[in-house]
C-alpha cells in the first residue's frame with residue numbers, strides 16, 4: 001500500500017452506503033488516496049460489492065475483516081495505518097430487525113461508536129491537543145428525531161425522540177460523539193440523512209425488496225395503510241454530501257442531508273412496480289401489493305430541514321427522484337445475480353419469519 005496520502009478508515013464499507021462512498025472516493029481522487037475498509041461482514045456486508053475497486057486500485061485499497069467493538073485488532077490497525085479521516089458507516093441498520101432483537105444494535109451502533117471514539121482519541125489527542133487534520137465523521141440518521149405528524153420538519157437542533165431500538169442506538173451514539181466534542185474538543189462531525197436508495201442496498205429495505213419481489217412475482221408487503229412518508233435520497237447525492245462535509249464541514253457540527261422527496265410508501269411501491277413492468281415486459285401489476293400488519297412504533301413521517309448544508313456548504317441533491325429510481329431499478333434488473341446472492345438462506349429465514357411466506 002502507498003503511504004504519504006490521505007488515509008481513510010471506512011467502517012462498514014462493505015455495506016450499502018459505505019461501498020457507494022468508497023467507489024465515489026476512488027472515482028473522485030483516484031490513486032491520490034488510500035482507503036482501509038473495516039467491516040465485520042454481517043449478513044448485510046459483502047466484500048464483492050467492491051471487487052472492481054479491489055482490482056483497479058489494488059495498491060490503495062485494503063479490506064480488513066474486523067468488528068468495530070474488537071479493541072485489540074482496532075489498536076493494531078490504528079497504530080499500523082494512522083488514518084487521517086474516519087467515516088463510520090458500520091451499523092446494524094434495519095429497523096424491523098431491531099424490534100425483534102435489539103442487542104447487537106446497542107453493541108455495534110452505540111458501544112462500537114464509543115470504541116472508535118476512544119481509539120481516535122488515544123491515537124490523536126496528545127497533551128490535550130489534537131494532531132492537526134484528523135477528522136471523525138459519524139454517519140447518523142434522520143430517525144434520531146423521531147416522527148413528525150404535522151407540517152414541521154426537523155433541523156439540526158431539534159430534540160431527539162427516537163422510536164425504535166435502532167433509532168435509539170443511533171441517537172445514543174450521536175450523544176456520545178457530541179460528548180467527545182464538548183469534553184475533548186474532538187474533531188467530530190455528525191451527518192443525519194434521510195432514507196437512501198440506489199445500487200447495492202440489501203433487499204430487506206423497501207425499494208430493493210419491491211424490485212426483488214416484482215422480479216420473482218412475490219407479494220409486496222406494505223405496512224399498515226401504506227400512508228407512511230419517507231424522504232428519499234439517492235445514495236450518490238448522500239456520498240457527495242459526505243465528501244463535502246469531510247472537506248469543508250465544521251468540526252463539532254451536525255449536518256442534515258435530505259433528498260427533498262417526501263412520498264408515501266404506497267406511491268413509491270406503485271412507481272417501482274410500473275418501472276419493473278416496463279423494463280422487463282412483465283405482466284405484473286398492483287395486485288402484488290399486500291397490506292400487512294403495521295410495524296410496531298412505525299414513524300408516520302420523516303422530514304428534514306436542509307438549509308444548513310445548502311447555505312453553508314453549497315450542497316443540494318442533484319438527481320431527480322424519477323431519474324434516480326429509474327437508474328436504481330435498472331441496476332437491480334441488470335444485477336439480478338447480486339440480488340439472488342443476497343437473498344440467501346439467512347434472508348429467506350428472516351423473510352419467512354417476518355412475512356410468513
Ligand code: NAD
Pocket residue numbers: 011012013014015016017018038039040041042043044045046066067068069088089090091092093094108112139140141142170192193194195196197201202
Ligand atoms: P448496511 O446494513 O447496508 O451496511 C452496514 C455495514 O456495516 C455492513 O457491511 C456490515 O457488515 C457492517 N457492520 C455491521 N456491524 C459491524 C461491526 N460491529 N463492525 C464492523 N462492521 C459492521 O447499512 P447502510 O444502509 O449502508 O447504512 C450505513 C450507515 O448509514 C449506518 O450507520 C446507518 O445507520 C446510516 N444511515 C442509513 C440510511 C439508509 O437509508 N440506508 C439512512 C441514514 C443513515
Ligand code: DAU
Pocket residue numbers: 093094095096140141142143193194195196204205206207209221222223228229230265295302
Ligand atoms: O430514515 C433513515 C433510515 O432509513 C435509516 O436510518 C435506516 O438505516 C434505513 O433502514 C431506513 O429505515 P426505514 O425503516 O425508513 O427503511 P425501510 O426500507 O425498512 O422502510 C421504509 C418504509 O417502508 C417504512 O415506512 C416501512 C415501510 N416498509 C418497509 C418494509 C421493509 C413496508 O411498508 N414494507 C416493508 O416490507
